[in-house]
Amino acid sequence: MTSLSLIDVRKSYGATPVLDGVTLEMGDCEFIAFLGPSGSGKSTLLRIIAGLEMADSGEVWLEGKRIDALAPGGRGVALVFQQYALYPHMTVRENMAFGLRNAKVPNTEIAARITQAAQTLEIDQLLDRKPGQLSGGQRQRVAIGRAIVKEPKLFLLDEPLSNLDAALRNRTRVELAQLRQRVRAAVIMVTHDQAEAMTLADRIVVMNDRKIQQVGAPMEIYDRPANRFVARFVGSPAMTILPAQGHAASGGYAQVQLKNGTLIQTRVSTADLPDDGEIEIGLRPEHVTVTAPGSGTIDGEAVIVERLGDRTLVYARLDDGSEIVAVDRGDSSVRMGVRVGLQIDGACAHLFDADGTCHHAERDQL
Incomplete structure (x- = not known):
């Protein structure tokens, strides 16, 4: 009713x-x-x-x-x-x-x-x-x-x-x-x-x-x-959204390239994406984990380390100036100013087209 x-x-x-x-x-x-x-x-x-x-x-x-x-x-x-x-x-x-x-x-x-x-x-x-x-x-x-x-x-x-x-x-x-x-x-x-x-x-x-x-x-x-607004407004810390240089098809799913050339394999169907135009990739903090430098998807510098007891949030700056939030263990040894590796779970990534519409990973892939 x-x-x-x-x-x-x-x-x-x-x-x-x-x-x-x-x-x-x-x-x-x-x-x-x-x-x-x-x-x-x-x-x-x-x-x-x-x-x-x-x-x-x-x-x-x-x-x-x-x-x-x-x-x-x-x-x-x-x-x-x-x-x-x-x-x-x-x-x-x-x-x-x-x-x-x-x-x-x-x-x-x-x-x-x-x-x-x-x-x-x-x-x-x-x-x-x-x-x-x-x-x-x-x-x-x-x-x-x-x-x-x-x-x-x-x-x-x-x-x-x-x-x-x-x-x-x-x-x-x-x-x-x-x-x-x-x-x-x-x-x-x-x-x-x-x-x-x-x-x-x-x-x-x-x-x-x-x-x-x-x-x-x-x-x-x-x-x-x-859309982009909802993705950024809901969630604390907010979703990281990074610019990408475009996307290509890989097994029916989009593979995007970050500014530094790093490739991220997503589980977003290419059928849902525009053929050209701007693409951004969105990542929740829990889908980016801290690793040793050189052992992850990409490296960055820890600029803020927020210790919450059960987990540690690491705010990292990439070499191109972009910032990304990652999760580490509660007893993390990461300190501000050190280099860290960042392992990105591309299967959970979101993609945003030029008008801000959000494209999600297929549900059975999550």
Whole structure:
């Protein structure tokens, strides 16, 4: 069953376009993350769904009902703001009850909904405190609780973890993932943090330049990006993309040549590639491993060594000035400034044509 449908949604502020024909179908009880850089249009799209902004054109449907002409309170959605927006003079209980009282919900029903939501969020012991007496994570849960008691058809979360410090953000992300199992509803979350999107979402909507660039499951987005932007934006560290001098066929697959003449055998079918034009090769860090100088595919100089405990990331500069990220053991002995060999797994490489379209290795080759 389709929960939300966006049809050719467009929005401009004066002469500045913000959304350019966004179309999306969201499934019943699906968790979707709008992921993209600042200015990509993701928050504006969320506000259009909530009714806080009006689209210039297009349609918004929720569970078979067109809602883009309805007032925010009549849409059946609940928005959790980035800044929590709690009333400081009210207790947690009063904050959660405020919207329900305005909607003339009976007091007994309000009390029952607050009790259930507080137990779900494990904030029942905080109901008589005021926001100033709560931690950032507790205030975030209260803001979510205020949305839950409305029993909406769709939850909208606008950068819900961005105000938390790193440790609290990680813990609250786990709590949101657990909460998702207890609250049966569709959720859209806006974020620029790919870890949040990859951890929480059933599907990720990657946005940039006013448009949807790709929609897919987290690992589909990571393993099979649609274009150069998605490939670079999703993944930490970002995918290395190197210019190549062209490609030739070898057993039906493309063999590309780097600037220094090094040949990389890929598993990308030549049938998918243009006959001529620019070609770039994309490599995830885990597909480039550190070896002794002269024993790998290519050599470079280690310019940054990032030790992460279970693995070491080596940022290497090739002789032509290009940079590439490789993975070594956690106890790597590599130091900055030394020469290293780099073994490239060409079977996992991606190729990009002149317009940025990504061509992948055939699935049975991965």
